[in-house]
Amino acid sequence: MKTLLLTLVLTTAAALADDLKIGVIGMDTSHVTAFTKLLNDTTVPDHVPGGKVVAAFKSSSADIPSSIGRVEEYATVMQRDFGVKFVQTIEELCHEVDCVLLLSVDGRPHLAQARLVIAAKKRVFIDKPIGGTLRDAIEIFRVAKEAGVPVFSSSAYRYYDSMVELKKADVGDVRSAISYGPAHLEEHHPDMFWYGVHPSEALFTVMGRGCESVVRTHTADTDVIAGTWNDGRTGTLLALRTKPLPHKVTVFGTKAVAEQTSGADSYAPLVREIMQFFQTGVPPVSAEETIEIMAFMEAADESKRRDGKPVKLSEVLATAAAH
Numbered sequence: 001m002k003t004l005l006l007t008l009v010l011t012t013a014a015a016l017a018d019d020l021k022i023g024v025i026g027m028d029t030s031h032v033t034a035f036t037k038l039l040n041d042t043t044v045p046d047h048v049p050g051g052k053v054v055a056a057f058k059s060s061s062a063d064i065p066s067s068i069g070r071v072e073e074y075a076t077v078m079q080r081d082f083g084v085k086f087v088q089t090i091e092e093l094c095h096e097v098d099c100v101l102l103l104s105v106d107g108r109p110h111l112a113q114a115r116l117v118i119a120a121k122k123r124v125f126i127d128k129p130i131g132g133t134l135r136d137a138i139e140i141f142r143v144a145k146e147a148g149v150p151v152f153s154s155s156a157y158r159y160y161d162s163m164v165e166l167k168k169a170d171v172g173d174v175r176s177a178i179s180y181g182p183a184h185l186e187e188h189h190p191d192m193f194w195y196g197v198h199p200s201e202a203l204f205t206v207m208g209r210g211c212e213s214v215v216r217t218h219t220a221d222t223d224v225i226a227g228t229w230n231d232g233r234t235g236t237l238l239a240l241r242t243k244p245l246p247h248k249v250t251v252f253g254t255k256a257v258a259e260q261t262s263g264a265d266s267y268a269p270l271v272r273e274i275m276q277f278f279q280t281g282v283p284p285v286s287a288e289e290t291i292e293i294m295a296f297m298e299a300a301d302e303s304k305r306r307d308g309k310p311v312k313l314s315e316v317l318a319t320a321a322a323h
Contacts, residue, residue, distance in 0.1 A: 024057070046266060100122050162265070222242075225296075
C-alpha cells in the first residue's frame with residue numbers, strides 16, 4: 001500500500017513538473033494576450049508557472065464591432081511575442097494541447113465551442129459570460145458532468161487581492177452587501193451578461209449562494225438590482241453605465257462594516273487559479289454557484305420586463321431547464 005501511495009505521489013509530482021500545453025479559443029479580447037503573457041513570459045513579476053499557451057483558434061463575432069475589429073491585432077501579438085501556432089479547427093486545437101482557455105468575448109458561441117472541447121476530454125476554463133443565456137450555461141455544465149470533464153468559469157473580480165482581503169475582514173455574520181461596477185450593455189446579450197457579470201460575481205463572492213428573488217429598478221444610466229437570500233440576507237448590485245466607472249464591494253456584518261480597498265487589479269490571481277484547476281481538475285467555483293449568478297442576472301432581466309416586479313430565481317431556472 002505504501003509503495004502504491006509513493007508511486008502515485010511521484011507520478012503526480014512529475015506531471016506537475018512538466019509544462020502543460022494550453023490552447024486558446026477566441027482572439028477578440030485583451031484577456032487572450034494578458035493571460036498568455038502571464039503564462040509564457042517568465043520575466044514578468046506575476047509569471048504563473050506550470051503551463052504555456054502553444055496553440056490558438058481564431059474566433060470572433062461579425063455582429064459585435066469590438067469583437068471582429070481586434071482579431072488580427074491580437075493574433076499578431078500572439079505569434080510575434082509568444083510563438084503561438086494557429087490552427088483551423090477546435091478539434092485540431094484539442095489534438096495539440098492538454099487543456100483549453102475558452103476566451104471568446106461573445107458568450108453566444110461558448111456552448112458550441114465547449115461541446116467540442118468536452119468531447120475531446122480537455123479541461124476547460126470558460127471566460128465570462130460562461131454562456132449567452134442561462135439555458136446555455138446549464139447545458140454546458142450538464143454536458144461536462146455527463147462526460148466527466150471539469151469546467152471552471154469565473155470573473156477576475158473574485159480573485160483580486162482587494163477582494164481576498166475584504167473576505168478576511170472580521171465583520172461577524174454577513175447580513176448584506178452592496179456591489180457596484182461597470183455594466184455596459186450589448187444588444188445580443190441579456191443586460192447584465194456582457195459586463196455586469198463582473199460586479200454580479202463580486203456580490204456572490206461575499207454573499208455566497210442562496211439568492212431566492214430579485215427586484216430591478218432600471219434607468220438609462222444605472223440599474224439597482226436587489227436580491228433577497230433564503231436566510232433573510234440582502235445583496236444589492238448597482239450597475240453603472242456612465243463615467244466614472246469604479247468597482248467596489250461593501251459588506252455589512254453583525255460586528256462591523258468593511259469596504260473593498262482600491263488598488264492595482266491584476267489578472268494574475270485568476271490565472272493562478274486556472275493553472276491549479278488545469279493541474280488538479282478541481283474547479284474552485286462550483287457549477288451550482290456559477291449557474292446561480294447567471295440566474296440572478298436573468299431574473300433581473302425578467303424583473304425589468306415586468307416593470308420592476310419581484311422575480312424568483314427558481315422560476316427562471318425552471319424556464320431555462322424546460323427548453
